[in-house]
Amino acid sequence: MAHTIKIALVGAGMFGGDVHLRAYADLQRFGIAGQLARVGLDKWTRDFAPVQFELAAVATRSEASARRAQAHFKDWTGHEPRAYHGATPWDDILRDIPDLDVLAVATPDNLHTAPILAALGKGVHVITEKPMCLTIHEADEIIAAARAKGLVVSVDMHKRYDPDHLRVRDDIQKRIGAPLYGTAYLEEPLEVATGTFKWVESSDPFSYVGPHWTDLIYSYYHSKPVSLTAVGQKKRLIRDGILAYDAVQVRVDFENGLSMNFHNNWITPPEFEGPVNQGHEIVGADGKVESDQQYRGFRWWNQGDKSRTSNNHFTRDVTRPDGTSAYVGYGVDSLTVGLAAVCRVKFHGETRDAVAPLYPTAEESRISVALIHAAALVRDLNFTYLNEGKGATVTARFGPDGIFIVDPNRADSGVDAVFQQIYDRPI
Numbered sequence: 001m002a003h004t005i006k007i008a009l010v011g012a013g014m015f016g017g018d019v020h021l022r023a024y025a026d027l028q029r030f031g032i033a034g035q036l037a038r039v040g041l042d043k044w045t046r047d048f049a050p051v052q053f054e055l056a057a058v059a060t061r062s063e064a065s066a067r068r069a070q071a072h073f074k075d076w077t078g079h080e081p082r083a084y085h086g087a088t089p090w091d092d093i094l095r096d097i098p099d100l101d102v103l104a105v106a107t108p109d110n111l112h113t114a115p116i117l118a119a120l121g122k123g124v125h126v127i128t129e130k131p132m133c134l135t136i137h138e139a140d141e142i143i144a145a146a147r148a149k150g151l152v153v154s155v156d157m158h159k160r161y162d163p164d165h166l167r168v169r170d171d172i173q174k175r176i177g178a179p180l181y182g183t184a185y186l187e188e189p190l191e192v193a194t195g196t197f198k199w200v201e202s203s204d205p206f207s208y209v210g211p212h213w214t215d216l217i218y219s220y221y222h223s224k225p226v227s228l229t230a231v232g233q234k235k236r237l238i239r240d241g242i243l244a245y246d247a248v249q250v251r252v253d254f255e256n257g258l259s260m261n262f263h264n265n266w267i268t269p270p271e272f273e274g275p276v277n278q279g280h281e282i283v284g285a286d287g288k289v290e291s292d293q294q295y296r297g298f299r300w301w302n303q304g305d306k307s308r309t310s311n312n313h314f315t316r317d318v319t320r321p322d323g324t325s326a327y328v329g330y331g332v333d334s335l336t337v338g339l340a341a342v343c344r345v346k347f348h349g350e351t352r353d354a355v356a357p358l359y360p361t362a363e364e365s366r367i368s369v370a371l372i373h374a375a376a377l378v379r380d381l382n383f384t385y386l387n388e389g390k391g392a393t394v395t396a397r398f399g400p401d402g403i404f405i406v407d408p409n410r411a412d413s414g415v416d417a418v419f420q421q422i423y424d425r426p427i
């Protein structure tokens with residue numbers, strides 16, 4: 001029996017066209033076995049060694065960008081995936097390639113749900129960029145569709161696979177004792193908001209990159225949120241006529257007592273030394289962990305260029321004897337785990353439930369989606385009230401009875417108006 005996993009990639013921009021496309025190029029040439037020990041799945045190295053991976057199609061919004069991605073892939077591998085473009089190119093792919101195994105989704109944040117549901121509807125597994133979707137209701141739809149068909153929806157939560165974070169999860173969080181409070185920050189370059197993304201007004205810095213950290217914290221403690229508050233600012237992008245938040249800060253309180261601040265922006269000036277600024281720290285009852293993901297002690301400068309840092313752990317090129325490069329790092333690891341789960345289901349008869357511990361699941365991402373959904377509502381209300389001189393008093397509460405937006409400014413209309421239910425099930 002031919003052991004092939006056929007993948008189609010929708011979205012080949014800054015992230016899909018780089019990390020996904022390069023990872024799939026290495027899979028196309030050499031398979032997945034060489035990546036497995038990095039994610040603790042090396043016991044399947046021999047089983048998976050014969051599995052072939054084929055990038056069957058790549059799709060983007062415009063024909064030119066689809067052709068570009070197609071040409072890059074051919075240069076790297078000798079194999080030419082079919083190129084699709086348009087507003088819903090996943091429909092064409094799913095129609096034309098009935099034996100597709102995996103749809104990889106790297107479209108803009110607000111355009112994940114449609115391709116994910118289309119794929120699941122056709123019995124195709126999914127690897128999706130974060131955030132999985134933007135509302136808890138969409139998350140439920142995705143999970144129900146995946147469960148109904150026994151399909152994998154693996155979310156690209158690569159921060160879980162950063163070696164420093166694995167050490168925190170498996171060792172240090174036990175040493176520092178019960179978590180008390182912490183901060184996680186991810187500050188993106190101004191260029192992404194003013195140049196790269198055409199969709200900043202349909203997202204915001206917390207929806208865009210906050211899930212990296214909310215997911216990481218969930219992977220450490222498996223503790224659900226009980227409440228949050230959120231504020232955002234609009235002072236920089238507005239200068240360029242862009243009606244989007246510059247920065248968003250969200251404080252989440254978790255069942256285990258941890259109070260965590262998430263700080264995100266996409267307005268870091270180009271003079272900053274690294275690609276992004278990021279890190280997190282947690283204070284526990286018996287200690288503290290600090291992890292600077294941006295400056296890990298590696299820095300250089302040279303004549304004609306200023307001081308620079310780089311994150312060699314995310315992805316790096318490892319030169320092969322033939323002069324080409326293997327692409328490895330935690331940025332690839334989070335794709336590897338989802339594909340390993342798909343291989344177990346397709347070739348080894350495993351169930352969706354049995355493979356769930358292998359990869360960041362849709363069910364786990366639902367927690368992050370609940371946070372970005374509620375934070376967006378709270379942030380907008382607080383933004384309005386702050387501008388009216390009423391302070392930022394709006395919060396959200398999560399409980400067994402669902403999600404409530406708590407707005408004391410509605411007190412005049414009675415208690416029921418203060419607690420507005422947006423979701424009626426436990427998260």
Ligand SMILES: NC(=O)c1ccc[n+]([C@@H]2O[C@H](COP(=O)([O-])OP(=O)(O)OC[C@H]3O[C@@H](n4cnc5c(N)ncnc54)[C@H](O)[C@@H]3O)[C@@H](O)[C@H]2O)c1
Pocket residue numbers: 010011012013014015016017059060061062065086087088089106107108109111129130131156158196197198208
């Ligand atoms: N995991 C990470 O660290 C990471 C980093 C950056 C971006 N992302 C995520 O990846 C996704 C894409 O981000 P990006 O930085 O590549 O954005 P981008 O704007 O550079 O690229 C978006 C891509 O989607 C395509 N697209 C847009 N509308 C489409 C449609 N209707 N059908 C098919 N393709 C369409 C565009 O042609 C483009 O190829 C976002 O969800 C983002 O949050 C993840």
